Each structure stands twice: as C-alpha cells, then as structure tokens.
Amino acid sequence: MTLSAVRPQSDAADLPDVAGLAALLPAGTILTDPASTARYSHDEAEWAPWAQPLAVARPTCSEGVRTIVRWCLEHGVPVVPRGAGTGLSGGANAVAGGIVVSFERMAAVLRIDPVERLAVVQPGVVNDDLRAACAEQGLWYPPDPASSPWSTIGGNVATNAGGVCCVKYGVTGDYVLALEVVTGTGELVRVGRETAKGVAGYDLVSLLVGSEGTLGLVTEVTVRLRPARAPEQTVVGFFGSLVAAGEAVAAVARAGIVPSALELLDQHCLDAVNAWKDLGIDADCEAILLARVDAPGAAGAAEADAVLASFESSGASFAARSDDEAEADAMFAARRLAYPALERLGPVLTEDVCVPVGRVPEMLARVQAIGVQHDVLIANIAHAGDGNLHPLIITPAGDEAARVRAQAAFDDIIGEALACGGTVTGEHGVGLLKRAGLAAELPLAVLDMHRAIRRALDPHGVLNPGKVVG
C-alpha cells in the first residue's frame, strides 16, 4: 500500500477514479450519482458547512470497510463515516473530494447474551431496534437519545450520545464494552473485551467512543445490557418561570433523588407541538418539568413523593403524580416532538451546553436574557436533571439578519455556559459547529494532546478531516 497526502480540497482534474474502488467491492456498494452524493452530504446540523462528496460507499461487512479505508489511504482521500445522519453538530458532513461511508447496510443484531448481559451489533442498527430486541429477552439497553427511532448505534458511539434516562443510567459510552474498528492505518482490529471488568492496556474503547470517526471507523459494537427495570412513575410540574423550573431541578438534586428522567420544556416548545399535533396538553405556564422515577415498589413511590415535594417547594403552579399512563406518555411524546415541531417555524440552530445542576436556574436566566439581547426566539428543551440544556434558536426562513443575530446568540450561550463551569457540548459532539467552542473550553496544552493522539492514530490524516480538532 502506497500512501498519499490527503488532498486539501476538491479539484476535479486531480480526483482519483472511484471506479477502481468500486471494482474491489460488490456491485452497488459505491454510489457516485449526484442525487446520491447530495443525499449523503450532511447531517442535521443545517448551519455547518458541507460539500458534495466524491462518492458514497455502503459496505455490507467489516472487510468492505477495510477495503474502502485502504483505498482512501492509497489515494489520499478523506473518509467520513455516517450513521443515520441525525447528528446535530455536522460530524457526518461530507468533505470535498472525500468518500462518505454509510453503515445502513450493516444493521444486524449479531448476538444477545442474557448471561453475560451483552449484545453484539453492527453499527447500522437503529437504537430503538436494539432496545426492542433486548426487551424480548428481558434485557434493557438504556441510552435513549431523542433520535432513537432513527439514529444508529454506530452514530451514537461516534458522538457518545446521551438521552433521557442518562440522568440515572449514563450515556452511550457507559455501555460500550468492545469495538471492532478499521484504524487509520487500514487495520481491522478489536479493542475492549467481553468480560465485566478488564484493565489490559489503555482504554481505547473510551477513547474511540465520542471521537466522531476521527480515530477509526467502527464496524461492530459490543454493548453492556441491564436487566429490565421496574415500571416508571411520572411526576409533572408546571412553573410560572423558567428559572423556577430550574430551581426545582436543583431541589431534586439536593433531596438526594436520582430520577430516571428529568426533562424541561418551555412554553415555546409546547406551543409548537400543540400547533402541530394536538396532544391535549394545556400549558398555561412558562415551563414544565417531566420527571420519572423507577425504584421498585414503595421506594419508587417515596422517590415520586420527594420529586413532587421538590417541585412544590420551588413554586410550581401545579404539580402532580400522573397515574394516567396515556397522559404521561403524551407529555414525553411532546418532548420528543419538540424539535421537529420547532423546525416547522424555520431553521433551528441547536445548542447543547451542559452546566453543573446547581447552575441550571442561572443558566436558563442567561439564555433568556441572550434571546432578548439579540432579538431572537429561543425555545428551551433540556435534560435538566443532568444540566444538559438545548436552547433552540429559531429564525424565520430566509431572514439573513436574524441568522446573523442567531449566530451571535449561539456564541454567547457557549460563553455563558463556560462561565457557569459548564461544557460546550453535553451530548451532540463537537463536529464542526462546536470547534470554536472546544478551543474556548480546552487549554492549548490539552488541545495539543488531542492533536498528538489524532496524529498517532490517524497518521495520514484521512479520518473525517476537519472534525473535532484540526
């Protein structure tokens, strides 16, 4: 294998002939027609830059992925891995002259082991499909990003996706035991283990999780599972102000309760959902909190009571345990529908900051002030229980001035999150949208450590160039 430097940009005259790669793979693996390359050119981060790729590869096996990476190494062609394209930071956005590797045809659940409590899956398996397959055996795969009906385990691994139940059960990375990976030198290797514990060497699994395809292309994932849990109980609180809802979140933490969900939606979200699909949620308030607890039996009831007491002591205008499961499910459906409902109003710039739980009220107040200051509509959904806020900045389609103001608001929110001791991305990843934020968050010496690791594992610079760190 001879290696070339990665081409800095697309230059048609200079591009290698992808037919050579196509010939190495089963027919139908490589797509080059403009409709296909356009369809795979970016994820859901509308505001991040992207380019039409040279080609799209849809391999059906790990060896196929290795063949693609080796060809890219030989020809100095960038490789951009892609799950379902539901990412919100541009991590899967195509690079000019590069090849997008879509894992849609590697979507098998290979094995579920009820004794070791693990599942082995291909990266293209949809999150909800894995959960359903596990449930059939009395097992549970917890990580549940809002994109779970569409997003894939491979994409979840690439971004270390969070979700709703993560406040109690942790994020994707907490469940990844082992990975099969094509490395930046074109090797197909396994890292990690199938045992409950293990410290044989550096934790390469955790290093790869969340690295957004910049340190290797994941071709198989082994995840840890839990036994199915007790049924959840729901507590709902309505609040006259965002800040009061934030105070209630901090009160739950102070009470020593770990809810299995603690979500915040503001009035803008509820209005947008109600205008789109009438879920029958009467919301005469500025924010609602949706909490769930899942301790078994009487302990769960005590948890629910403690959450309720925290809501009431924080000034909820109404708070109740929901005994009506349909009603509770409608509330959580509203939370899940908030993002697409808001997108109907115009392009949405999605924030993803995370602050210490005790700073949530303060941070929500700062977000509101930023909206006023820049004259932009900011709706708020939040995994409030772990301080992960998603201010959604909505601009009217085609309004360029509003778009500029939205960008300024986005930058200010990042600045305020850092001032609150927070981070620029709680669960969406750095991709392209948070590269400046990352540079603001990390000291230069730590960025240098990132670059050194990247050079070590992607010595030829072909793996998703331009993402995370330069």
Add this chain to the structure above:
Amino acid sequence: MTLSAVRPQSDAADLPDVAGLAALLPAGTILTDPASTARYSHDEAEWAPWAQPLAVARPTCSEGVRTIVRWCLEHGVPVVPRGAGTGLSGGANAVAGGIVVSFERMAAVLRIDPVERLAVVQPGVVNDDLRAACAEQGLWYPPDPASSPWSTIGGNVATNAGGVCCVKYGVTGDYVLALEVVTGTGELVRVGRETAKGVAGYDLVSLLVGSEGTLGLVTEVTVRLRPARAPEQTVVGFFGSLVAAGEAVAAVARAGIVPSALELLDQHCLDAVNAWKDLGIDADCEAILLARVDAPGAAGAAEADAVLASFESSGASFAARSDDEAEADAMFAARRLAYPALERLGPVLTEDVCVPVGRVPEMLARVQAIGVQHDVLIANIAHAGDGNLHPLIITPAGDEAARVRAQAAFDDIIGEALACGGTVTGEHGVGLLKRAGLAAELPLAVLDMHRAIRRALDPHGVLNPGKVVG
C-alpha cells in the same frame, strides 16, 4: 528546557545530581538516603523486578510535581509515580536511575459537593478516608478494592481499581469525572469536566485512568458520587466443590439479579484466615459464596430470595440469608483478610484474570487442574459475580523449584483465561507482571496503537518506562 534521552540504566558515574532538583523544592521533598530509596523501591508484586531509585520525591502540591517532571525531562530521568504501594502488578516498582514520586503528602479531600454529587481530592487520599468523608454528607464513593484501608485514590486511578461492589456499581474509572495531570511534556493541565455529561473532545480522562502513570502524573482527581444507598442484605452459601460454587454464580446471572457483592473464597483461604484470626467461621466445604443485595425494601428481600434459590439449585450444602450483621461482617472480613493470611504461608503470586461470568465454573476447574499439574498450592478468592478470579499461588519461602513451578502455573492460568474469552487482568493492571500476558491478549496492531499513543503523550519516554507496553 533542554531535553535528554532517557538513560537506559543506572550508571552512577553518569547520574545527574539530584541536589539540583532538591534545591527547586521545599526542604524534605527529596529523599536520597538508601533506607528511603529502598522503602520506595517496589509495590506488593513481590515477583516483579525492581531497582533502587536515584531518589524519592514527596511533593506537597501540583506545582511541585510539575517541577519534578520538568527536571526529569531536562535530565532524561525516569519518573515513577506511587500511591500507597499496595499494587499487585509492579506498576509502581522503581526504575534504575529514576525518581519515585510518592503522593503521600498530597492527601487532602479538597471539596465535597452534595448538589453536583462530586468530590475533588488530591491523589494521596486513602480510599476508605474518602468514603468516610462522603458518608458524613449522605453520599457514597463506591469503588472498594480490598486494599481500601491503605490504597490511595491516585493509585486506584492509575490501575482503574475494582473491588467488591463493582459487580453492581462499576470500577474506579466509572467515577472519575476530571483529572489534573502533569503531562509528558511537563505541562500542568486539567482534563474532563464537573458536569454530569460532556463530550467536548476525546475522553482523555478514561485514557489516563488505568494507564499506570505512563501517560501523565495525576495530581488531582474529581470523582462522581452517589447518594447513600439502602442497607445491604447478605446471603451465604457453602459448596462441596469450587465448580458448584461457580455454577451458582452463573445461576445468579441467569436469574437476572445484579448483586451488590458476590465473592468467592475457597477452603484454603478460610483455613488460612482461621489459623490467623479466629473469626468463628466453620467451613467444612470447598468454597463459600458471599452475596449481598441492596435494592430497597421488599425488592431487596426478593433479590435475596432469588440469590438463595440460585445457591440452592446449584447444589449448595448449606445456604442462608444472614440476619446476623456481625456474622455477615465476619464473613466479609475473612474475604478481606484472605490475602494477608495466605502471605503468612509464603510468597504469594497473585493472579487477576477475568472471564465471562458463564465460564466461571469451567475456569475454576481449570485452575484446580493447573495446581495439581504443577504441584503448587493455589488458593482462590474471586469477585465471582463479575468473573474476576484471583488464584493465589503460594510457595514455601526459599523453595526455588516451587517458585519455578508457580511461575509456570501463573502462565498457564493466563493462557486458560484467554482460551475462555477472558482477559489477563481484571483490576490489578499490567505493570510488569502482565506485560507478557498483554502481548498474548492483544493483537499486534492494537499493541501498536498503544505504543503510538504512548509516544504521543510521553514523547521523551520519561513516564514510568517499561510498564504496560514498551
């Protein structure tokens, strides 16, 4: 700062004058008298090689650690970090011509935050001391290695230490949120975060945890805490054979129970403990299992019943829920005392393999067969619930032939663990004793990834050279 290549070995004529370093630090920081350098020359891995260090440094602050590392970089001197020296793989063993950095004088709990549920500590804090400090505020730091009365959080981080409750609550790395580190280029940096979630950049925290001081020297640790949990209930089972006890472990997993402890002790351990301290445990059996469960209220009682049923269906000669807390504590005390009790019989070569839980019975049978085959005494303690076995090979003091046979048994156990789909080290780390095992476990391409990362973060090769990977 000018840099020198690391000296390959001690050569008195060629060694730098440590007085130059001592002059940069408060009086008493640097020890060079032979009694001191001998005292810090190795950890508890008796069989691993070690050397008398050039000096011992006992810094009192992070800046002091940086000063030491920078001086070592300038003079090409190896740096070996050391916690309490309770390690069992030789990771803290001194290197000829090197400096041992002991964190014993950096032992403060700096902050416990009950709302964010985290603690910030210096690396020299003893594990049990942190747990006690947290308990005063209704909080709990779970990782509980058997060395917890002596071992330090810094050492626990270096090895990613496990423990008894890890079967339900995870290992040290699952609790580390952030680290302050002196890097291989002499920078003092922070990695990680204080928020519940965060994906800003690569997971350098997990990479550093378990890296045994080869990628940086940890000078401060931020750990996640849990609320205090419900009281535990204990179930004890006596078994006529090791294999039957192993079957009971697999039966508990199949029953969908996650115990908060599931420990195995064999007759050799019980005999040794009884001969040392009479704990009143009558053990007419080949192995006992000690299980604990901690679901709250009736759910916990149901868990205990399910564990009991698993023990009985696997052929326990006696099994019971222990309502006598003193009796239950005595059982767990025996588990904790097993290692020092066995050491009274002669040098102990400690194994630390981990296999899939379903393979525990098979692996225990293989260990017994290896003991017979090599004519060595092998006692077994095990964190059986997560498949982490500690066969302890005991040889009479001074019996060189037995020592050679023990080494052969050690190697065979590693081989059998790998054949069972296991790992060569579940929680003790690679250090020196498991370097060959690591090379057997990992493919060459994965070892190359380790080396590339090590070169990236320790470009001058001063950080604990010779440990983990070359």
